[in-house]
Amino acid sequence: MSRTLSMLQLYLALIAGGCGLLGLAASLPTIGAAPLMLIFFAVSALSLLRLVLPWSFWLDGVLAVLGAWALIASLPAEGLMPLHHWLALIASWAFAWLFVERLAAAIRAGKLPETGTGLVIPLIFGLALIVIWEVVTRGASVSPVLLPAPSAIATRFAASTGILWADFVQTFIKSVIPGYVIGCVAGLLVAIAVDRSPFLKAGIMPIGNFMSALPIIGIAPIMVMWFGFDWQSKAAVVVAMTFFPMLVNTVAGLNAASTIERDLMSTYAASYRQTLMKLRLPAAGPFIFNALKINSTLALIGAIVAEFFGTPVVGMGFRISTGVGRLAIDLVWAEIAVAAIAGSAFYGVIALIERGVTFWHPSVRGGRT
Amino acid sequence: MEASSLGLTFPAGDGDIVALSDVNLTIDKGEFVSFIGPSGCGKTTFLRAIADLEKPTSGTLTVNGQTPENARKDRAYGYVFQAAALYPWRTIEDNVALPLEIMGYGSADRAERVRRTLALVNLSGFEKKYPWQLSGGMQQRASIARALSFDADLLLMDEPFGALDEIVRDHLNSELLKLWARTEKTICFVTHSIPEAVYLSTKIVVMSPRPGRVTDVIVSTLPRERPLDIRETPEFLEIAARVRDGLRAGHSYEEVV
Amino acid sequence: MEASSLGLTFPAGDGDIVALSDVNLTIDKGEFVSFIGPSGCGKTTFLRAIADLEKPTSGTLTVNGQTPENARKDRAYGYVFQAAALYPWRTIEDNVALPLEIMGYGSADRAERVRRTLALVNLSGFEKKYPWQLSGGMQQRASIARALSFDADLLLMDEPFGALDEIVRDHLNSELLKLWARTEKTICFVTHSIPEAVYLSTKIVVMSPRPGRVTDVIVSTLPRERPLDIRETPEFLEIAARVRDGLRAGHSYEEVV
Amino acid sequence: MNRILPVLTILLAIIAIWYAASVWMNAPWQTRLNERADLANVPFTEFVAQTWAQDKPVLPSPHQVAGEIWNATIALEPTSKRSLAYHGWITLSATLLGFAFGTSLGVLLAVAIIHNDASDRSLMPWIIASQTVPIVAVAPMLVVGLNAVGLTGLVPKALISMYLSFFPVVVGMVKGLRSPEGIQLDLLRTYDATPWQAFWKLRWPAAMPFLFASMKVGIAISLIGAIVAELSNTAGGGLGVRLLTGSVNGQTVQIWAALFIAAGLAAVLVAVVGRAEHMVNRRMGVRA
Amino acid sequence: QDALTLQLKWVTQAQFAGYLVAESKGFYDEENLDITILPGGPNIAPEQVIAGGGADIIVAWMAAAMSAREAGVPLVNIAQPFKRSGLMMICPTESEVTEVADFPGKTLGVWFFGNEYPFFAWMNKEGIPTDGSEGGVTVLQQSFDIQPMIQGQADCISVMTYNEYGQALDAGYGPDNLTIFNYTEMGNDLLEDGLYVMEDTLSDPAKVDAYTRFVRASMKGWQYALDNPDEAAQIVVDMDDTGAAELAHQRYMVEEVSKLVDPSDPALDEATYDRTVKALMDQAIIKAEPEGAFTTAVTDATN
Ligand SMILES: Nc1ncnc2c1ncn2[C@@H]1O[C@H](COP(=O)(O)OP(=O)(O)OP(=O)(O)O)[C@@H](O)[C@H]1O
């Protein structure tokens, strides 16, 4: 009995090995139909030996990959996947999880370096999701107009880079970026202005909170009506969406400096400007970045929604809505992939800047954000 | 500095809290005054009132012959808070330079002063560190350096040596005395330690709580020049005993026990 | 409790920090041991190692003849942290009852113990208050009550009286001595105050930093029965002087100045 | 009292600007209408009144919106299909269900992330990525897909609402459950408390303020989710459907009325969560 | 009773009066049918709904249905109540468009989401590029109202005779200040609202029978609606879950729709079908001539 496995890991190992054993038995009647699958089942069954022999976690990783490969290689061209192949899906998923569990444990124990391997884990998770998606859509022959397989989406992606790029430029470069910048800067400036006057603050904050709860979907058609079809109306929606989170967060942030820190400034008879620049804005940094991060995902969603309500015939939202109408669902998913990649990258960039600028905050010093 | 029948009340939900009541005290220029008293007796509050961080609700208070507000606007004092209150986004050096920046010192002058005051509190070599990279005692010393970096006539220090161990404390005590002797500053100093109060002060103000008031003002008979071993002289012990008695008298704790 | 050639190193980005190195120490049952030393010399780290909150990187450590881990699982000790660490959402009463809940004491027993220990630290009447309604010193006393509420043989106390003023401190010192005399607990006590260490202990461990090591172990010659005024006896002052010398010797600070 | 005055002032200012804007924005069309009807030299006051009373204005005037809200709520039976109260209720039920799903999912994920290294490392980036997927785009397909597996009506809407609202809860709860300081965890270690005890006696109570802060964001987002879902699931009505049909028919007054009801609903929901927070705080002895 | 679900192409309005009236008047019950009518909307693709099993019968335009057929959703037309197209393009006089030759350089509003095919087929026929190149037109994805024309954002906009055109009339536009391009009159019409089902269900005689009864009852509904336009409009308003339908507008719509529907003959006219298919192939909307994309089995059986 290996002592290096935790309870969860043990269960996963049993599931993986058990599915291998069952799968092996179930493939015997059709032996030779899917040789790769047979090999996978055999090795998975062998992995049960870990209970008596040491079994490196790298082997688990290799098995997860082998399982994924075997599954995809033996997917039927059409019709349903043989029933026992689903066992392979469960087994390779369990191997992947087990691998990740043990990898994380190894990193924690300091046996592996944090950088690099830390990135592998989310990647594996994503890959596992994609493999499951591929196998389920194709194995259960889900209609491509309901959910296309990732491979089909990737093919479409590769074939339509021109369209995707044009849409990306229209939506992201022309609408999201200007809207985001204007909305955030305006939110910040108004927050600073409001902060000076308690009267304005008392008046605007409840309304700001009210507005930030406003469903933007409703604003989108109005903005299209006001600012026309092109990117201006989309940017306007983005401004409206990003303004209030920034306002609310910055006002909270400007109050984040502690009394004693402020008293210190007051003992120096520092001017309002000096207090703002040297104390309150730096102290508000984490709050401002919080808003910047929230807004980075909101902005993209806002622009895309706005494009549902009228556009020139280009843009991610346009392509998505017409794509659904034309049942070009693979193109729709390709656009969604672009949106997700762009959005994550945007978020990542902001998070990196945050690490640099608010290096002093405990949440950053402490490690992961 | 002069306070007459000073009172300060904090409004609170369930009845007001009287933090100071009928405080009469005169502090002359160049004096070293220690405040001692049980927790919550209003020492911090009194210092804050001098610094114009709280407004007295009754009585009058003048600092250098002006209102506390004008004194503050004149940048007449340096304040060392009970907590270090360093800005985490600034290095130690930049933290010490903060008041200098605000008061518009030139950058060469600034660098020179920072160097000098950091050396004084024995933090040379830590200029580029951030506050969270220092131990609590070092942070406290940095905050003392910050208050010393500009030449205020009046120093308000609220338990500045609370977080330090005895040896460092002794060292800083004698440094502070030297500084005081050299610069003729007026110093108001809050402490919980009787020997520290006696060792440093020309005048010891004993306070008692609920409501905060001055129960005793002891003028030290010790000479201005004080080696560390003055603390074993009978004169010293006598003053210390008097302070302890004053403290015990005002101490509500004894009654409870 | 026995430590032999104990070492503990924290891995850090720029070179490891050696917090303890080659510590040899034996503490017998029923002793009262004080640890004294400059800030950062590893006192807290040593206590945490005993409490199995840090793993020594070399040497051996046994507590009650077992590994620290087993001792912890046996709930062999109560720990008073340097900060009060009360849970803000629990009343004082509930905070003190926390270890009892976790260890599965019955509710009547729990109430009785809470009442008794709160009375001991003089907090009767504050049962229903929340921590923020108490002054720092009262919070610290509540945390002492929490460590006393269950009957651990070993008490680990990390500067428990740091935040208190002298009078309260004196009172709690004598209470602690009484408790110790009555219950025959073993107590490990960290302090920055030399008189306190001398007054309380049967054994004083002087430590010095970089790397943390024991430089002197002073066995007290004072009787077990100690009135407060024992602090003015020559015997007391002599031990205190010895401790001060040990402390100064190990103090890197002196070299720098 | 001293909170009401500033709010009122700002509100009045907004309404004044709004009236002015609706004159300005509706004027070109009104001029065209008047030209077409051969009305020359309409006096200014009358012209202003005209711009405030258009049938399908670019920007309806405040009293038009207020009138529509009145007509569509108070003046109607709440069970009438024309009543915004009826549609508000439909949206509200999807919102509440979605919020319940979202909060539970968020808390569960946060607990998994806290207690398991592997899920901590693998989940968080993907949870963030999930929010960059434009849900509006996925919603129609999701509705059809759920339909294919037999889920119709309230549940698909609630799931979309959940998709949006779980995010702030995960982020907040991960922060909250990690908020106890090392010393507080050490304390429990000295008592040899089980992970279960540590969770209930320390992590959970410590996370309460974070939970409520996230729930306030979450419930507002839930509402947005429910409305987005209704754009793709018009059967049965709801405020989203009202917005949609208003937009389809160019009935700006109807859009604005639905929008205000939605925002009002959001405000009420946030206030309810705030109220709950207040009560829990009182029980946990948080300082007023 | 046979339960069938009908997915409409758009929100509940008089465009679908026949079905709504048949349901409300109990014509479906008489045929022993239990019909659920699902409204559509701008984000709902009926072709996708039926592919996902959310509906048995959908109302769709032929261009979209044929395109979906190629995308792997085997739709079959079982009846074609709408004989003519209601689609028009209108240009206010200010836009100075009076004939097709004026189009180049103009901005035209078009509906997408499967409604764009007739427009592109038309432009294709006229040889006007739509991809933004020289001498072509700029295409806008238009909202489903006449705001783009009122706002002057587009020179010409798409309207349905029975819906948006009415909004234009209400807004003070009319034949005297509009240039109207009627797709039917130009011979550019593609078949609009038809009834489509999944191909595999047609091999089940019981299903075919249910469809037959459905079409028969629906046509009865249409007949009733055309005979009693006021009542039909009221029924539409009553059956609208959203409460957004306005009686006057629905009344207008019934009137206009009646010009497009032939309640006595639901059968698909093969000549129009061929023309539609040819237009779609010319425009490369579909690549291959569809096989078995319609059946007369149902309409034959209704007689
Ligand atoms: N901002 C405030 N609001 C209400 N009450 C206050 C406030 N600040 C201080 N108090 C109260 O005023 C009294 C005096 O407080 P102060 O901080 O001056 O005490 P202190 O002598 O400095 O005590 P310590 O030695 O613990 O620092 C206390 O009872 C305290 O509770």
Ligand SMILES: Nc1ncnc2c1ncn2[C@@H]1O[C@H](COP(=O)(O)OP(=O)(O)OP(=O)(O)O)[C@@H](O)[C@H]1O
């Ligand atoms: N978790 C940690 N990681 C890295 N270094 C640490 C850690 N904890 C303590 N140290 C280092 O170990 C040394 C000993 O620290 P320790 O807290 O034991 O000192 P101490 O004697 O208790 O000081 P004090 O009197 O200030 O409480 C210090 O140099 C400190 O910087």
Ligand SMILES: [Mg+2]
């Ligand atoms: Mg104080």
Ligand SMILES: [Mg+2]
């Ligand atoms: Mg310590």
